[in-house]
Amino acid sequence: MSFSERSERFDTPADRFHFFTNPSARTVRHGIRGMAARRHHMLRDYQIVIFKDQHGVYRKLRLRGWLFFLTLLAIAGMVAANIVLLSYYGEYTLKELELAAAEKTVQEQKSQLLNLSEKIKGIEADLSRIRDFDAKLRLMINLDQEPRNVSPQPEGGDQDFSKKYIPLYRQEMLARNLHKFLHDLGEKASLEKTEQEKLLALFNENKDYLSSTPAIWPTQGWISSEFGERVSPFSGRKEFHKGLDISTTLGTPVYATAAGTVSFAGEGQGSGPTVTIEHRGGITTSYSHLDGVAVTQGQTVSRGEAIGSVGDSGRSTGPHLHYEVRVNGVPVNPMRYILN
Incomplete structure (x- = not known):
């Protein structure tokens, strides 16, 4: 029950006298006065003095009591917020550094793996x-x-x-x-x-x-017809191609693919100027459709020696060299004897 409610019950002066002379009533009265005093103290005006320089120039700011305490609370809140933000920022910076270090390690490991691969x-x-x-x-x-x-x-x-x-x-x-x-x-x-x-x-x-074993390309160029079955460019029917056709420019040098003795140097049957070389082990090589022959029959040649040049002679569809390798008279794939 509040003090005002109790006062309404004091209808006579005696009742009021009894209340104010009673010890418990005095305690309530003192409490109310103390609260009023504290409230008055908090709500009184505060002055803040700000000195501008060392010559005594200053400025006064007058703040109401409630505004002063509100300002203090705001400042305290800002300080606390800054502390929290700095803490989070420090943790974030640390995490970023750790992440950067981890990424660098991963990149280094990846680079090492790629190099090893x-x-x-x-x-x-x-x-x-x-x-x-x-x-x-x-x-x-x-x-x-x-x-x-x-x-x-x-x-x-x-x-x-x-x-x-x-x-x-x-x-x-x-x-x-x-x-x-x-x-x-x-x-x-x-x-x-x-x-x-x-x-x-x-x-x-x-x-x-x-x-004396064939081991190199007889000329420079590109393969236009491989060893084995093919469609004849002249008859349009299937036939067995006994050698390797190497297309290139007219006049390109032709070389002996191994040491041996020239067994034939002259005009072939439909193959134009041809050179045939006998090697050891029953191996022979032949070079057809030449433009010119640079060796003679019975001449000894060494591997890499020029024996003629590429031509477009005989039955030919363009400048190329027809190169054959035979073992004991049987045509074999010349690619088996090209190592370079």
């Missing part, structure tokens, strides 16, 4: 060329192909890591795969090295034989 592909290409060269040499010297214990590619499929996305959680798996891949590649390289050493020893024992 390129090196691996280069090694694979070199091994492939070695295998092809090895196979051609074995065919040239009639050496049987030996079985290989190492497959052309390690188990596990395509190992081209540059075409795959490598998440961070797969780094350990990738390391294991790379280790296995390099191990298999090392085994292949070791095996190829052993095979090449065997071939080198064999070559040293058969230098004369190898020098």
